[in-house]
Each structure stands twice: as C-alpha cells, then as structure tokens.
Amino acid sequence: MGTTSPSASPTESESSKAGRPKIELPADLSYSFEWPKSGDQVKDAILADAEQSIKAVDLAIVNQDALDKAYLYYYEGEAAAGTQKFIQNYVDQKAGITGRYRFYAPEVAVDEDGTASFTYCEDQGRAYVKYLETNKVRRTEVSAQSYVIYHTSLKKNGEGVWEIQKIVSQSGSAKCRP
Template identity: 55%
Template sequence: MNRRPTLLAAIALTATAALSLSACGSDDSPKGKDSDRIAGADTGGETSVSPTASASVSVERPKIKLPSDVTYKFEWKKTGDPVKDAVLNDAEQRIKAVDMAIAEQNSLHAAYRFYSEGEAAAGSQKYIQDFVDYKARTTGLTRYYNEGVTVEDNGTAALVYCEDQSKAFNKFLKTGKTDVTQTSKDDYVIYASKLRKNKDGVWVTGHLESQRGSAKCQP
C-alpha cells in the first residue's frame, strides 16, 4: 500500500494545463516508495496557509484534530486575492481532513466530505478504507509546494500542486511500527484538482487526479 493516493492513476491536467509549475526545489495503501504502503491526505503541524478572512466564516467548519506525529509544511503563498486564498485554504483543510479520517479509521468521516464531493469524495473514501483495511495511519511530515490556482467567473477553480512524501510514512496500529523506506522519485507527487464554491461559500473539491514521480515536483 502507498502512503498517498493511488486513487487516480495518471494526471490529465486538462483545464489546469495552462498553469505552469516551476521546477521543484525552488500543494486521496500509505506512502508510495513501495507496494507495501498506503497513499492518503492531510493536517497537522508545521507552517501552513492559515485560514484567511476570505474563507467563509458563516458556516461551521469541521474541527481538524490529528495525532501529534502527523505534521505538514504548506509552502503555498498567499496571493493577495481573497478568492484564490480561500481556494487554497479549503484545499488545505480537505487534505488534513482526509488524514484525520485515516487516523480515526473512518472512511465516511464527515470532515473530508465537508470539503469534497463526487469523484474526489469517492476516491478519498476508497483511499481511507485502504488504511482501515491495513489497520494503519499516516505519520511524519508532508510538504506541499509549487501551487498554481486559477478561478473562473462561473464559481469554479483549478488547482495544481506538488506533494513531498519523503518524510511521511505508514504507521501500523496494532504494532506501532512505522514503515520507513528509502526516498525515491515516487515520493514526489503532482495533483490537479477542480473545485466549486458551494452555497455555504466553501470551495469543495469535486475532481482530483495525481501522478507519482512527476518531473515537475522533483527536488
């Protein structure tokens, strides 16, 4: 099983292809270094884009609470555009909500479903269930970077980002053992997602594709 999503086999950037990601080094099985790991999503610890004033405050959002050993480093920069910053904030919360569902071993957790729908929600459910079946969860630090976001006039947005899983691993609940493996190019994953703003003002992810080992995300 892989640490992060093998939910979707290959990335087809389609509408997001216009977003150019600079070379890395310069944003739902555990980890993807080998076939023994699961692949999953986020919350936790290090610096991240904090909720901005542009994020909806009228709706009660799920509280994200993760084990202390599940941490993140979001290098997503504030754009100064309140709409784009809200998209980035809600995408971050979705990632963390998936990791919370994994930690709580609940593939139908309300938190990730708050931030996702359709194909993305179904993919996350399957991804989380893989961890449940293996009685495992995520541990370690996951980094998100090289983000690119575009917003359309019709209330939709496209987001592309990279993920570094080289310091994130699978932890098996029965034994407490962490499955640490050597770093490989497959630890670097590129994602393309499509979001829409729902009636509550939340940017919900409806479509998510990923590709491991992307040249765009290598250090």
C-alpha cells in the same frame, strides 16, 4: 502583513469559517504548506480550503473512518468517492500515517462560472505508514515516487466552501522533484 484588505471585513472572513469541521491531528503528523497568500481573496480562500481538505483526509485515516464527516465537508461527487476508497485502504490494512508532509508549487486558476482548478506538489519523503496493531512504522527511502503532483477541480458551494469535485494524482512527477 496581518492587515485586512478593505474589500473583506473581518466579520465576513470569520463568519465564512463558521460551521467548518475542527481538524485536530496527532502530534506525530506535521505539515508544511509552502503556498503563500496571493493577495487575491478568491485564490486565498481556495488555498485555505485545500489545506483543510488535505488535513481532513488525514484525520479520516487517523480516525479509521472512510466516511469521516470532516473530509466529506470538502469533497464532493467523484473526488469524495475516490477519497473514500483511498481511506478505506488504510482502514482495511489497520494502518495510519506518521511523519512530515510538505506541499508546494501551487497553481490556482479561477473561472468565471464559479469553478476553479488547483495544482500542487507533495513531498512524501518523510511521511510513512504506521501499522496500528503493532505500532510499527514502514520507513521508505526517498525516491522519485516520493514526489506527487495533484490536479484538482473545485466548485464553491452555497456555504462558500471550495469543494473538490475531481482529483487526480501522479507519483514520480518530474515537475515536483527537486
């Protein structure tokens, strides 16, 4: 662990991170990404960009900005439009998020045409809405709806970022329930 594969020099991987938005989230948000490195450089880059894209959406909610530049760095087209509406819903309700998010069961497939598909699960059982004006947290019981599956389509852009082109989610996924 901690060694660089001969096919990727440290300067290559470091420079590919240059220009990426810095995502700093409040201490009341925590994440568990249970998607270990695959050993495949392309798949691992997709996993890394997906992790940042998830945090970038949460940053937009925290910032109460449906056009926050951090998530727009990782989302394009249809996915960006849908995500903007998702974030705007929080802004309209003057709501933020708090708690713990867990992501697991990643499945990545890369096509020869430079596109990829990525499916993963999210456990929202310990994640909550927080109303900003009152600081009141809406705690919900864990139910089947707490387990969400996401299906994404990605394409690598000219800067080497795996952008999400399409995203579909389904709450209550049997595949994601323990």
